[in-house]
Amino acid sequence: MKTVVIQRVSGTGVPVRGNDIDTDRIIPARFLKSVTFDGLGAHAFEDDIAALNAKGSVHPFRNEKYAGAAVLVSNSNFGCGSSREHAPQSLNRWGILAIIAESYSEIFFGNCVSLGIPCFTGSHEIVEQILGWIEANPRREMILDVAETTVNLDGTVLALSLPVGARGQFLDGTWNARTQLLANLDKVRDVAATLSYFSDYQ
Amino acid sequence: MGKNLYAKVFDRHAVEQLPSGQYQLLIGLHMVHEVTSPQAFAMIREAQLGVPFPNRTFATVDHIIPTTKNERVRPLADTMAEEMLVHIEKNTSDYGIRFFSPEKGEQGVVHVVGPEQGITQPGMTIACGDSHTSTHGAFGALAFGIGTSQVADVLSTQTLAMSRLKVRQIRFTGQLKPGVYAKDVALAYIHKLGVNGGVGYAYEFAGEVIEGMSMEERMTVCNMSIEGGARCGYVNPDETTFAFLKDLAYAPKGDAWERAIADWRSIASDADAEYDDVVEIPGEEIEPFVTWGITPAQSVGVGDTLPSPAQFSGSEQQVVTEAYEYMDFQPGQQIAGVPVNVCFIGSCTNGRVSDFEIAAEIIKGKKVADGIRALAVPGSMKVKNALEARGIDKIFVEAGFEWREAGCSMCLAMNPDKLKGREICASTSNRNFKGRQGSPAGRTLLMSPAMVAAAALTGKVSDVREVIK
Numbered sequence: 001m002k003t004v005v006i007q008r009v010s011g012t013g014v015p016v017r018g019n020d021i022d023t024d025r026i027i028p029a030r031f032l033k034s035v036t037f038d039g040l041g042a043h044a045f046e047d048d049i050a051a052l053n054a055k056g057s058v059h060p061f062r063n064e065k066y067a068g069a070a071v072l073v074s075n076s077n078f079g080c081g082s083s084r085e086h087a088p089q090s091l092n093r094w095g096i097l098a099i100i101a102e103s104y105s106e107i108f109f110g111n112c113v114s115l116g117i118p119c120f121t122g123s124h125e126i127v128e129q130i131l132g133w134i135e136a137n138p139r140r141e142m143i144l145d146v147a148e149t150t151v152n153l154d155g156t157v158l159a160l161s162l163p164v165g166a167r168g169q170f171l172d173g174t175w176n177a178r179t180q181l182l183a184n185l186d187k188v189r190d191v192a193a194t195l196s197y198f199s200d201y202q
Numbered sequence: 203m204g205k206n207l208y209a210k211v212f213d214r215h216a217v218e219q220l221p222s223g224q225y226q227l228l229i230g231l232h233m234v235h236e237v238t239s240p241q242a243f244a245m246i247r248e249a250q251l252g253v254p255f256p257n258r259t260f261a262t263v264d265h266i267i268p269t270t271k272n273e274r275v276r277p278l279a280d281t282m283a284e285e286m287l288v289h290i291e292k293n294t295s296d297y298g299i300r301f302f303s304p305e306k307g308e309q310g311v312v313h314v315v316g317p318e319q320g321i322t323q324p325g326m327t328i329a330c331g332d333s334h335t336s337t338h339g340a341f342g343a344l345a346f347g348i349g350t351s352q353v354a355d356v357l358s359t360q361t362l363a364m365s366r367l368k369v370r371q372i373r374f375t376g377q378l379k380p381g382v383y384a385k386d387v388a389l390a391y392i393h394k395l396g397v398n399g400g401v402g403y404a405y406e407f408a409g410e411v412i413e414g415m416s417m418e419e420r421m422t423v424c425n426m427s428i429e430g431g432a433r434c435g436y437v438n439p440d441e442t443t444f445a446f447l448k449d450l451a452y453a454p455k456g457d458a459w460e461r462a463i464a465d466w467r468s469i470a471s472d473a474d475a476e477y478d479d480v481v482e483i484p485g486e487e488i489e490p491f492v493t494w495g496i497t498p499a500q501s502v503g504v505g506d507t508l509p510s511p512a513q514f515s516g517s518e519q520q521v522v523t524e525a526y527e528y529m530d531f532q533p534g535q536q537i538a539g540v541p542v543n544v545c546f547i548g549s550c551t552n553g554r555v556s557d558f559e560i561a562a563e564i565i566k567g568k569k570v571a572d573g574i575r576a577l578a579v580p581g582s583m584k585v586k587n588a589l590e591a592r593g594i595d596k597i598f599v600e601a602g603f604e605w606r607e608a609g610c611s612m613c614l615a616m617n618p619d620k621l622k623g624r625e626i627c628a629s630t631s632n633r634n635f636k637g638r639q640g641s642p643a644g645r646t647l648l649m650s651p652a653m654v655a656a657a658a659l660t661g662k663v664s665d666v667r668e669v670i671k
């Protein structure tokens with residue numbers, strides 16, 4: 001497996017305001033009816049988009065202002081609910097390369113790590129500041145630094161955070177854990193041999 | 203200080219600490235279903251990886267499977283559903299994985315099948331590409347929902363990279379009042395601790411209320427751990443656990459059974475075990491709960507009125523306002539009396555034998571209210587057969603319920619069972635997210651099977667204790 005180091009993500013932002021945005025909303029269940037992840041980018045937030053359309057407003061994922069954005073910004077508990085990797089896959093295929101939010105569900109966060117999408121966290125105040133900045137500067141690029149765990153908004157540097165483990169994985173290119181896991185297969189067999197249910201109970 | 207079950211089981215399965223600080227954790231049991239696995243099998247095929255422990259993975263089909271006999275005739279009318287079914291059949295056969303198939307009549311929701319076959323056992327680490335894997339924690343196992351890339355990790359290495367969690371013990375003291383069930387216990391802790399209160403934690407459910415519960419009730423409580431943000435939830439194994447497992451197909455037999463019990467006793471939390479946090483919830487304070495909003499924490503006791511947004515903290519207010527808008531409810535209104543269109547009993551939360559027994563007790567000899575569509579969908583074919591053997595299916599049919607084949611059905615409506623338009627569904631499932639039950643504008647009220655039965659009879663949200671008077 002090739003090693004890709006992720007030190008920095010830059011691009012314009014897309015503000016998706018709200019707490020508890022669940023993965024059913026990110027990608028509704030009917031789009032899970034597939035044996036591949038292909039084409040999911042076109043359906044990200046589809047029902048939220050339609051609901052807003054019906055009310056005469058535009059979801060940020062369909063707003064021309066934010067077309068081509070690489071950084072999604074949201075509030076707390078982003079990606080809660082279903083473990084479907086289809087959610088980060090659809091965001092990624094839409095163009096998202098990094099996320100900033102107040103907090104995440106753990107399964108969503110883990111799925112993003114294995115896809116190489118850093119999920120930064122920031123305090124409520126900082127996230128609100130970033131959301132406001134993007135809304136005012138939709139065409140300006142922001143720079144997310146993985147090592148420093150900061151975002152640079154046109155020279156204003158704000159502190160974010162990223163768990164040490166995930167940060168290390170992005171920086172040394174081991175964010176897809178499989179290579180490391182495979183390297184230990186002999187040891188895995190040894191540990192399995194110590195557990196009676198792997199052999200004794202069958 | 204003693205150790206809790208989480209620490210004991212984690213330590214036994216830790217292969218190595220990874221440079222990231224996470225641990226490579228051996229996964230003792232891997233369950234797969236048709237929605238989150240095809241891409242994982244494609245990943246390992248592409249990378250030319252094998253499956254080193256094929257006998258530690260078990261598969262079934264649940265999400266996309268239709269729940270009427272006619273619709274199940276192959277090939278399925280929905281060509282994508284058929285393709286997914288063909289994929290799981292081929293993938294399991296190519297890699298030598300046991301598949302609980304519809305044809306053999308053993309299929310069901312993945313979290314119902316594992317436990318009822320005795321595959322789920324105390325002291326295991328369990329993973330499945332499905333967030334409600336937490337259900338299996340009822341047996342004293344550490345059970346994690348994972349994403350598809352991680353399904354490929356488990357297939358190819360039998361391990362996952364996992365962080366060590368903190369452990370919060372939630373003690374339910376005293377007794378539950380009549381009419382209050384395991385589902386209400388689940389909604390109660392989510393109401394109290396919030397939908398992200400459990401982030402970073404494993405939940406240990408304990409106390410007299412939990413100790414007195416059957417395995418099926420404990421599964422209901424553990425099922426919803428993930429809705430409270432916890433990575434997993436568990437109950438310490440005890441005599442109730444062992445009695446449930448004895449003689450099940452995959453349970454240890456003979457001398458191995460004695461060895462297993464001794465081992466299972468040893469992995470329960472020590473009496474003086476340490477916890478990162480302890481929360482106490484008096485059983486007497488739990489009411490029959492009904493959700494009114496778009497997250498499982500937005501619930502009230504059936505006798506209560508809906509809260510004012512002003513009662514919530516600043517950041518929560520926006521979700522509360524959004525919920526009122528979506529549900530078209532008003533602060534201050536009574537939840538009891540809200541008319542419903544559909545009643546659904548089933549899912550991995552409440553699709554087991556005792557759930558249908560409780561509902562049958564309430565609807566026996568009565569009729570579903572006019573205009574209500576009522577579905578009873580057993581969680582597995584084994585559950586269905588057990589109920590039919592005792593004639594319980596007839597009670598449902600005579601009352602006006604549709605009696606279905608096993609599957610996830612209207613819990614997430616990837617099969618033909620869907621809400622229409624803005625219909626309101628009284629549901630025993632676990633998620634009331636926007637659009638969850640198949641209509642982008644559909645509305646879900648989560649409650650216990652008893653409360654859904656009461657809603658079916660009256661056509662509106664009703665206190666089951668009043669209905670059975």
Ligand code: SF4
Binds near residue numbers: 334
């Ligand atoms: S019953 Fe519902 S929650 Fe459970 S596995 Fe099926 S879809 Fe998921």
